[in-house]
Amino acid sequence: MRQQLDSDPEVLRYIDMLQRVAKIRGSRLPNLTVPLLTPRLSSAWLWFVTDVDSATARNLVDSMTTEVVVQDDAITRLVPGAPIGYDDAVRLALADRERATRHDRARAAR
Numbered sequence: 001m002r003q004q005l006d007s008d009p010e011v012l013r014y015i016d017m018l019q020r021v022a023k024i025r026g027s028r029l030p031n032l033t034v035p036l037l038t039p040r041l042s043s044a045w046l047w048f049v050t051d052v053d054s055a056t057a058r059n060l061v062d063s064m065t066t067e068v069v070v071q072d073d074a075i076t077r078l079v080p081g082a083p084i085g086y087d088d089a090v091r092l093a094l095a096d097r098e099r100a101t102r103h104d105r106a107r108a109a110r
Contacts, residue, residue: 010086011069017086024090 012020015031022029037045043058052060076083084092 012086014064020087021090021094024087025094 019029019031039058039061043054043061046052046057046061047054050057
């Protein structure tokens with residue numbers, strides 16, 4: 001049995017998450033609502049405007065049709081450490097990504 005685990009008390013829409021990431025990065029997220037955009041077109045667009053590979057883009061787009069709101073705190077019994085909020089998680093992820101990028105560039109320059 002698969003179990004969804006999370007501990008952030010905030011319930012966020014995808015657009016809210018994307019806008020907060022943009023704000024944390026110091027940029028603005030253009031938002032264009034279109035009347036019809038199929039999952040295939042959406043994932044192609046995501047692949048085109050980001051560095052996400054096409055399979056990941058498709059999985060991300062497909063997941064947007066499923067609302068997930070966690071109702072318990074089971075993860076706190078499985079994972080050590082205090083839970084962090086969405087914004088802090090984004091900052092940590094962006095910092096990890098920056099470190100990995102610098103590491104890859106340094107390795108390629110050798």
